[in-house]
Amino acid sequence: MMNRKSLSRNPLSFALATAMVFAAAPAFAQDTTSTKTAEEVAAEKAKATTNFDTVTVTGSRIGRDTFNSVSPVQVVTRQESVLAGFNSTTDVLQSTAVTTGSSQINNAYGGYVTDGGPGANTLGLRGLGPTRTLILLNGRRVAPAGSRGAVGSADLNVLPNAIVDRIEILKDGASSIYGSDAVAGVINIVTKTKVDGVSFEGQHNATDGGGGDQRRYSIMFGTTGERSHFSGSYEYYTRNDLSLRDRDWTHCATDKYRDIDVGDYWGSGDFIDPLTGKSKCYTLDAGGVTINTIGTNTRTGVAAPGGAGTRFNRWRPNAAVTTGLVGYEGVDTYTRDTFDDAMLNQSLISPAKTHTLFLQGGFDTGVLGDAELYYEFLGNKRKSTQTGYRQLSLDYAVGSPLIPANLRDSVAGPATNLTNGANMGVRAFIGFGNDQNKQNVDYYRFNAGLRGNLTADWKYDFNVMHSDNDADYTFQSFLTSRLAQSLNVVSNGAGGYSCVDPSNGCIAAPALNTNTIGGNLPADWKNWVFVPVTGNTMYKEDTVNFNVNGPLFDMPHGTVRGAFGAEYRKAKIDDSPSQYSIDGDLFNLTSAAPTRGSDSVTEVYGELEFPLLSGVTAAEELTLNLSGRYTDYESYGSDETYKIGGLWTPVKWLSFRASYGTSYRAPALYEQFLGGTTGFLGSTSDPCNEYSDRDPSSIRYQNCAAEGLPADYIATQGVTVITQGGAETGLKAETSTAKTLGVVIQPEFGSGFGDLSFAADYFDIKVENGVQAAGGAGILNACYGSATADFLAGNGLCRLVDRNPLNNALTVTNGFINVSTDKVRGVDLTLRYVRDIGPGEFRTTTQFTHYIEQSSKIFQDDPLVNYAGMLGTPANTATFDMAYKWKEWQVRYGLDWIDKMDSYAYYEERNPGLFEPDTSPYKIYTPNYFLQSFSVQYEADKWSATVGVRNLADKEPPTISQGVYSTVGNALLYSGFDYWGRQYFANVTYSF
Template sequence: MESLLGATALMGTLLLVPAVASAQTAPAATDANQEPTAVGETESAEEGQDAITVTGSRIRGRFTGADPVTTITRDDATAAGYSTTTDLLQSNAVTNGTAQINNAYGGFVTAGGPGANTLSLRGLGTSRTLILLNGRRMAPSGSRGAVGSADLNSLPNAMVERVEILNAGSSSIYGSDAIAGVVNVITRKGINGIELNAETTSPQVGAGVQKRVALMFGTKGERFSVDGSLEYYKRDGLTLGDRDFTRCSTGQRLNGTGGGMGSGDFIDPATGKPKCYGLANGTGDNGVTVNTIGLPTVKGNMVALGAGVPAGYTGDCNRFRPNPAVTTGAYPGYECVGGGTISLDVRDTFPKSILNNSLISGTENYNAYASAAYKLEALGDAEVYGEFLATRRNSSQTSNRQLSLDYNQGSLLLPAALRNLNFGNCAVASFPTCIAGTPIAARAFIDFGNYTNTQTSDFVKAGGGIRGNLPANFRYDAYASKSWSDSSYTTPVVLTDRLAQSLDVVASGSGFACRNTTGGCVAAPALSASVIGGTLPSDWRNYIAPEVTGTTKFRETTFAFNVDGPLFKLPGGDAQIAVGFEHRTQSIDDTPPNDSQRGNLLNTTSATATRGNDSVNEVYGELELPILRDTFVHDLTLTGSARYTDYRSYGSNTTWKVGGAFAPTKWLMFRGSYGTSFRAPQLFEQYLGATSGFQNAANDICGNLTTASNPNRVRNCAADGIGLGFTQNAGITVLQRGGAESGLTSETSTNLNLGGVLTPRFGDVQTSFSVDYYDLTVNNGVAQLGYATIMAQCYDSVEFRALAVCGLVKRNGTALQITTGYVNISKSYLQGLDYNARVSFPLAGGKMTLNGQVSHFLRRHSQQLPTDPIVDLIGKIINNSNAFPRFTGTFDATYAIDKFSVHYSAEWTDSTDTNAYYGAGPTYNFSTPDYWLHTISATYRTDQVRFTLGVRNLFDTEPPVTSSGAYNRVGSAPLYAGFDYVGRQFFASTAVRF
């Protein structure tokens, strides 16, 4: 209730008011014959056809409709300090505060691969958001097997005139994917000269600088026009060591008795301060063990005890840290730091190389764009037109790696005192480099240091067509395009066979040599305190961890034909119709590195090739009926659309939508629509190559059962030969695959939108207020069953092996293997309200404009299985793909006088509380307070020059901290796109027209 009151107050004052402006209708067309406009503006007619086509319809000349369309202009984005269209589209003004895959996700597995930026409207996922460029689909691009969405890095930043966002299902208009909505990026036309543009954004911390330079050009004659741009953009990486809040990730626990955040943290005996960990990604505070060696278990009274181990400890010890001062006991030179009841916190878990890891990944992008049109003065005064876009993205992310180095029993690389120990059986899968029949004597947990993933992604789209007039004021448009996406991804990965080969040595002079020298083998280093500490020979590192490269190719071809025009007269005007046909083909070919395909990557997911193709034929129609106009009501218009779709892969589908707008007066309008949408399974969801990975052994559902455990689980585990008290020692093998073999079909949805717009005018004061309600349900959703869900459904069921899901679970003795895949199971429900307000009025010889936009989520839940409980996600941060603050808002105020303007904006993310969801006890806090970001800028503009200076995150607001142990975090803050990890940033932008 307090949040709702706060939102109401903000909307009422509108004096602190969004980072971008918002409107409910598209701007009117500009006269193509007017005088040159100020720099950065354009002098365009809509594609040379003298009529606007608003996003959400294929009927020309529409300025209002049944669904709200938010427009964000180029000037809005510049004043808000957005260097790229990517930054703009991932802002709260577009995303309503939902989680996005942005530049902070470089170390995570994401669709499109590292370095790709995608958009998810309403938080329903990137595959349910359609991106258009000038009304045409942007094809997917990126790297690795899960390419299925447009990479926002491919958009031509310098040429963007405005962005139109339709937050409503529109599959009957645009086809598959338009479930949550449509974003249409519209480029500039009529530049008529040369324009240079340069922008820079410099974070206060001195790292992560962004630079962009662009050359725009254009010319036109009586029958032709040409516009284009060449652009270069670079963002330097920002590391964990560059920001205070990421230099030391702590548990942020409470002490259970009223103490604040961090009061319950473990105090590191080495520093006397709360212990720093690696990124706590939902697995707790243990981080990654380094500078430690695993040896056979002995009792604590037989060895030296390290700092932090309870004095007099006599329990088990099996993890040790080098300490040359130790000269007695079972293991001279080592002190006990783990085993038995010793806390994992005692071990070393924060190597300094972590500070070099990417917080914001770096990228270097090149972009070329051109559009042209030529009037034939034939074929119905036809115009031939074309468009070309080419981009290259060179991106990289730095991470660090732990190396588990296993020394076999009897190895010459071990000190004599350790050679005959037995730490583990070679038959256990967790020792991949052991020599068959020879036990492991010792395992060293080493900080292997940093490595860098790199990607090169090339995207090209070429299209064109012909459009002209037909009899009876009809118009036609025939179009064809081809898109190519070619990417390569490279990473240095430890190869299992090379590591094993390097560990099998013989004496050679004063050192050691590989027993098998094939491939130029380099012998592993002898175990020592320096090796355990991460000091490793560079030639050996390079030998066992060479760079491996995979490639991804995605192709899309489109043919489309559209006819629109008037049918007959109605009291409100001409009834309009648009009908058309579209054919589209897609193919994907992802070829992982050969070592990945044969499972030769140490402790890293393996993958086979993802290859497949699909095609679709569609016919559609749209109708607009202006029933009344300027009679006893101002306007009454009804709309309808339908589309028949036939995919080669799964068959056909029909979608439809009806809507209308009713304006009893010029200043009041009611609008609404109801329709169906669908999403065809993407190629990677159908054809994803078999991918293998591992989960922690402790997650085996049959582990550590007692007589008090679920009786179905006890019985079913026993049927698989697993008795009470069993402890799993081997990791769980998880295989992933596409859904084509299991008959994956499309998902469907229904979308209801109701709203009203109030636009009274009081003298020179112009106002606009709108409220829109939406209600969206996705049925038969495409989802990937998690391994934990499969285990629970199988082992907790009465039917057990009679269930189909149990066919995905296999046991080889006690070893567990689970196969996951894409299936049609999930259901999603979303309900909310959008509030928008705009006021402009003269002030002191200038003009003041105030904007406010608030999004209010009312309800959001998903069910992966019909038996899953319904849990409302509103007001919670669950993980990187489920973040739904109850309220988000953007507010701005702009004052313009003569050639100057000043802009102030604020972005608001409501507080969240996920404590009840995770059952947090007195030592955890999974809540965040209200979060505000402020921006201020000033602009000077003439017909030839525009110059903008400003500051983003004016008050250097850091993300809020939460306890670890529930979801992914960055430092001690949740991983969530709504928080700013960069800090205060100074930006400047200039444009010069010649």
């Protein structure tokens, strides 16, 4: 039972301990193994953490004698993460209880371009992205890790698990305390320091449907002496591949359209495959690709079954066709082949192996104010892979001897980069098969410091830290130069072909025939044109920090305390892509230049806490907290941030808190120095393409005319888009403001009722001058929509647009610029109840988050769109936890809820008053989604065992229509949905 008398002796501690432990804690954030008060638990942890009498809490640098904070802090204990069945710190942090439903980059994103590269896992609070959430380990920054040029956020894979004591989550801006990146909040992973002996732990999570099993084995060790302590852990974690083949709901992705005139069920509007009589799996909208097909000039032929017409430019081999194009049947968008069984080998959840070593320790020197010399080492090695699928579009030049005689008159298009200057005669769409990405990431972080007493009351802490990320990344690619070289052939006189240029061991491309079109390609040619491509990414960060804290002076109702410090950080990135990538030789992939740059920052900061009132009528406690920071970056100059917070406890059972502050995020190194990456937009993206169709009085018409283009101008060149860092364009830090208002209620009922706690916190975060790569299309539209004088002068975004005067081709520099705005508002609610029932203790916690607004826009003149409630951004989420503990036993039931989501209004498909519009052929909504879990734990003196089930009901992710949002199968690509299916888990520990 909660000891109210102990808490009530210090109303501030009482209210804030309640705010921290109860106000935002998820169900599994409570230490259900103990009936100690919050003060007693905090005091024990403070004593175990240092040789001081105080402990510093996330959100403040002022030491206190209990957990307290003006801002809400959520706590997740290690034991409860085990009860919930999580097999890694990554899983805990990306759970709904922590993220409140905002989507995270996890292991289902292996086939997408993400910051940190494939295999990296990141965390962003409040839906504001991972670069706006600061990750700490024992109060110190975890430097970015990962691969490729866009490394800018901490990779959760590097974090230890077994030695973690608790995770503290501050969901409030805190740049005045921690510096850059603490815009949406701060995550602080706190490790156990008082470890004596050796403990072994093993956990296995097995999926009910097969695939994706996770295993973790760890050893934790330590010793504590009179003047020193040492502890550490080593962990090995492995995750098996979970492929699309392993889950029924990914076997057949369909369009999932509705024929609103004929039927009201999803799929009634899908194309029915004439060969199977069922909705066609993996159409072009549903993730399929054109395969087993050739493209030619338009000519007369025989339609494939289910098709219509007599004129085609796409064909599929069919030996039974003897008229028209002999040996081929004509196919259209619906009848062409789009599915290859090898597609099901693609990773749904990508596999990985990690080794993590964590060491920490310290000893009392007996000098320099009874100083403790302390140190930490974190080393992590990750090997991860992702299996994908590749289509090969192979262009045969007009007149090539590799083309069969009845197709040699075809001219399918102009010259391409494979036809050696000749027009393209035939294009073969080939299902090439599976490819793999691989990453080997080595990360280490070492820090050491000295902390002690300046005086009897003032403490100091000096720390130096170095972090290093070294990653090799390998993927497979066709080389454009080798494909072109292999297609330039002559007869060898023996029924085969030889390369005109035999250098580099050239192997002639296969002739265009049924085997080639069907993907049965010669192994020696495949090995020569399809090669592994390797790059390397290095990221280094150095930090020096010094801070002091202690009492300043006395006021009538207490002592004013302060914390002051200075910090210097320097970071450097060096990403070296393969030379093939630098040379632009990767076929149908973008080129990439090296990303190299560095930045440094010097900062000074301070924090003050004023006890204004205490123990008087209507003010059991009234405290004011002020903090500020001055920042000077080498890259863009200086910034100042501040925060004002207060807590008022009018009566012992009621507390109010509020804060207002500014935060900032310095541009990540990749946002400043990303090497130029080239991509392309179609010719119709040219804003002046056929601009005569527009109103002559429109700004775009006038700008195109002022550029000297004829009114009947037709763009024939694609738009080149070069994405690069924004350092040269004067990129600045983005700034933000954050407001929080909270109330904590803990009424005093009789002892038979139990303890009831309720907390509510309103949050409001606005980011301005947001760093954003606006995109080629967005830059073009904004430029050609600007005033003609600015347009001609190249002002604003027009400085990023260039038109070649010889061929009118457009080039857009898609640099990172300060243009976007993001705004998040909402309410966090927590209700907790604890009571002794029978021989044990029962407790339940409900955490609920409601987003009032999740708005964003890129350009100043854009409308601010509120995405709350749309697909991928639920307006409401909740977690519910119920646990009962008696003696050595404990049982737990957990429930996660994600509210229904829909995007009908955004796409103007909604009828008033209807959730599912009768007039829309698209399914762009998801219903309420629930995930349940259950576990049982037994704890003996030296060992413990926990078994349980996650996703108890084997809930599949809900389905949507294709072509609107990114999908996996027919499910929305969204981390809040469970792709694993039912999992059984078992965790065993043994201590010596």
